[in-house]
Amino acid sequence: AKKRVGGNYKFYNSEIEKRYYNKIELENDLKKAIRNDELFMIYQPQFDLSTEKLTGIEALIRWEHPRKGMISPVEFIPIAEETGLIVPMGKWILRTVCEQNKRWQDAGFDPIRVAVNVSIRQLQEDDFVDSVKEVIEETSLEPEFLEIEITENIMRNVSDLNHKLIALKEIGVTVSIDDFGTGYSSLNIISDLPIDSIKIDKSFIDGLVTKAKKQVLAKTIINMGHNLNFSIIAEGIETREQLSFLRNNSCNIGQGYLFSKPVSAKEVEEYFLN
Ligand code: C2E
Ligand code: CA
Ligand code: CA
Ligand code: CA
Numbered sequence: 001a002k003k004r005v006g007g008n009y010k011f012y013n014s015e016i017e018k019r020y021y022n023k024i025e026l027e028n029d030l031k032k033a034i035r036n037d038e039l040f041m042i043y044q045p046q047f048d049l050s051t052e053k054l055t056g057i058e059a060l061i062r063w064e065h066p067r068k069g070m071i072s073p074v075e076f077i078p079i080a081e082e083t084g085l086i087v088p089m090g091k092w093i094l095r096t097v098c099e100q101n102k103r104w105q106d107a108g109f110d111p112i113r114v115a116v117n118v119s120i121r122q123l124q125e126d127d128f129v130d131s132v133k134e135v136i137e138e139t140s141l142e143p144e145f146l147e148i149e150i151t152e153n154i155m156r157n158v159s160d161l162n163h164k165l166i167a168l169k170e171i172g173v174t175v176s177i178d179d180f181g182t183g184y185s186s187l188n189i190i191s192d193l194p195i196d197s198i199k200i201d202k203s204f205i206d207g208l209v210t211k212a213k214k215q216v217l218a219k220t221i222i223n224m225g226h227n228l229n230f231s232i233i234a235e236g237i238e239t240r241e242q243l244s245f246l247r248n249n250s251c252n253i254g255q256g257y258l259f260s261k262p263v264s265a266k267e268v269e270e271y272f273l274n
Pocket of ligand 1: 238
């Protein structure tokens with residue numbers, strides 16, 4: 001029996017080791033990824049559920065690793081956050097997205113709002129608001145066409161949050177709370193923050209049609225949000241049934257595979273812009 005325990009331990013240990021070295025390797029590769037042009041943004045359209053018109057798009061990052069192929073942000077964003085790399089990477093993301101959006105406008109397409117995901121770690125930086133301002137000025141994008149997506153958990157982790165959000169509003173960008181309902185937010189705090197919209201997390205949209213409790217939760221979030229004057233976005237819409245439920249319950253904006261997966265900048269132009 002003793003032997004087996006030892007054997008198991010060794011196996012377990014080598015698995016951990018493998019994961020550890022994989023992480024170190026990714027971390028090192030990630031440092032070079034921006035410079036080597038391996039990161040790029042793709043975009044998922046968002047539609048007004050009553051008019052069916054395009055209202056905006058969400059920018060999502062991708063990493064094409066030279067040997068490992070595509071790596072999901074679910075894997076590398078946490079590493080970027082732990083190491084602090086998310087700070088320069090986040091600046092690159094903001095700049096890339098604002099430049100792209102400005103280019104679309106200059107090419108004569110109807111202006112749309114682009115949403116950018118921002119990590120807690122970025123908002124914790126003292127110069128975060130300044131860096132947004134700088135990008136807006138340098139790209140000459142009108143600020144109303146940039147939306148900042150933050151998660152609920154910032155409420156516990158960013159000091160001076162209210163000031164930072166007020167400063168963002170002063171610049172003229174909009175702010176939305178991502179993955180709403182999954183984090184630790186206090187409704188009391190949320191009602192006091194200068195935010196424009198909340199995004200109902202996909203976990204509420206999954207099972208929306210079959211599970212009565214999910215319906216109650218989704219309806220409650222929509223009603224509460226509207227009473228606080230937020231616009232409501234639903235993410236992860238995959239079926240017609242989910243769509244009609246959301247539409248019937250006055251959700252404002254929808255995003256999900258039912259409409260489109262995230263696509264390249266070129267495809268945004270080809271299929272979605274007017
Ligand atoms: P998120 O911000 O909640 O983004 C939504 C995720 O759901 C995206 O995954 C999107 O591709 C996926 N999705 C959209 N519609 C559907 C659908 O109908 N069905 C399903 N099954 N999935 C759908 P993605 O692109 O893999 O991103 C995962 C997460 O990585 C994001 O979650 C966000 O937290 C993070 N992330 C992605 N890009 C960035 C970025 O530029 N900066 C930061 N800080 N985080 C990012
Ligand atoms: Ca998001
Ligand atoms: Ca989300
Ligand atoms: Ca999510």
